[in-house]
Amino acid sequence: MENLNVTQPATEPCNHIPQLLSIKDVGHxxxxxxxxxxEMVNEKSDRYDPTFPKKVQLTQVRVVWVASEIAEWINTKIGAR
Structure with a gap:
């Protein structure tokens, strides 16, 4: 997936909009x-993994993860093999 950038006028700095992933995308x-x-994000679970990226609570029922953090976690796992 590509990162999205907001196009700003030449006099304004370019702002980066982080890409957010749903639970379905994280699973994919x-x-x-x-x-x-x-379970990996639940500190009370036996499967808790403190290295797994923290979720972002958008609303009372909607959570997402930052795509770059998920990618970094995956790359760390690949590098550890």
Missing amino acids: YTGLSRSTIY
């Missing part, structure tokens, strides 16, 4: 199930 990119992802 990591190969993990929805329940495993939620």
Whole structure:
């Protein structure tokens, strides 16, 4: 997935808009199930992984993850093999 950039006039600095991933997208990119992802972010779970990116709570019921953080976590796992 591509990062999105906001086009600004030449006199304004270019702002980067972080890409956000749904739980479905996180599962797709990591190969993990929805329940495993939620267990990995739950500090009370036996499967808790403090290295897994923190979720972003958009509303009371909607959570997302920052795409660059998920990509970094995946690359760390690849590098550790």
